[in-house]
Amino acid sequence: MPSTIGQEDRPTADHTPWVEAIDLCRHYRRGPQIVRAVDAVSFGFGRGEFLAVVGASGSGKSTVLNLLAGLDRPTAGRIEIDGVALGTLSRRELASYRAHRVGIVFQSFNLIAHYSALENVETALFFNDVPRAQRRVRAMAMLERLGLADRVHHRPGDLSGGEQQRVAMARALVKQPDILLADEPTGNLDHDNTAQIAELLTALNRDGLTIVMVTHNLDMARRCAHRIIGMEYGHLVAPGGAKPTEAAS
Numbered sequence: 001m002p003s004t005i006g007q008e009d010r011p012t013a014d015h016t017p018w019v020e021a022i023d024l025c026r027h028y029r030r031g032p033q034i035v036r037a038v039d040a041v042s043f044g045f046g047r048g049e050f051l052a053v054v055g056a057s058g059s060g061k062s063t064v065l066n067l068l069a070g071l072d073r074p075t076a077g078r079i080e081i082d083g084v085a086l087g088t089l090s091r092r093e094l095a096s097y098r099a100h101r102v103g104i105v106f107q108s109f110n111l112i113a114h115y116s117a118l119e120n121v122e123t124a125l126f127f128n129d130v131p132r133a134q135r136r137v138r139a140m141a142m143l144e145r146l147g148l149a150d151r152v153h154h155r156p157g158d159l160s161g162g163e164q165q166r167v168a169m170a171r172a173l174v175k176q177p178d179i180l181l182a183d184e185p186t187g188n189l190d191h192d193n194t195a196q197i198a199e200l201l202t203a204l205n206r207d208g209l210t211i212v213m214v215t216h217n218l219d220m221a222r223r224c225a226h227r228i229i230g231m232e233y234g235h236l237v238a239p240g241g242a243k244p245t246e247a248a249s
């Protein structure tokens, strides 16, 4: 089992495993070489928990997140959510899992450049059977909640890094997912924006949202998360053993 760090000042959560990764592997073939991006990794977390995944660049963090998101399939091992193995879901069921249950904030935002902030957030509801008018209302409300009421008609290129990060966050949250997967949500942000995002994530978790956050920032992980797992070369290590490559900002 991975080492964990308890956070006394964090709200309690149900630690009974709700999501379990069991002997998870994702190997890539690169010419004659096998890249073991994730290698026999096992961990679990409960509903309502805030899990942080820390580790140096290339250690396999995004790969784990993509597997949890159902965007990628393991080469061996499995992920179970609520006792159901993701690998046993049909393509349709997996699409429904992604559309309804998981909110993803990508490391590079993945915002659509020619859509406004509002349209970008609305896209998250395209596959959720939400009528068009309601999509707009919900997207607007989420952008307002994230302090972007006066930026809704701006395109990503006209927004600051922190604002783009919040649009990406709004897009992940607008569908009211069971679990938020956030890949380096403060990776490109300055101190103030990092503090704002940390506060937001903590508040969302306090309201019951299960969160998995990938970060280089061990200080932020310690502040926000109930539990921290470290990764190094595709393996789990004690979080202190992971070597953050970025100064905590």
Ligand SMILES: Nc1ncnc2c1ncn2[C@@H]1O[C@H](COP(=O)(O)OP(=O)(O)OP(=O)(O)O)[C@@H](O)[C@H]1O
Residues within 6 Å of the ligand: 028, 029, 030, 035, 036, 037, 055, 056, 057, 058, 059, 060, 061, 062, 063, 064, 107
């Ligand atoms: N599609 C791919 N084909 C081959 N190798 C890959 C592929 N995707 C990732 N890798 C390799 O897998 C390893 C883990 O990559 P991953 O993106 O998960 O790292 P990371 O911990 O998220 O790094 P960073 O902190 O830089 O985002 C790296 O060595 C990477 O080069």
Ligand SMILES: [Mg+2]
Residues within 6 Å of the ligand: 061, 062, 063, 107, 183
């Ligand atoms: Mg990554």
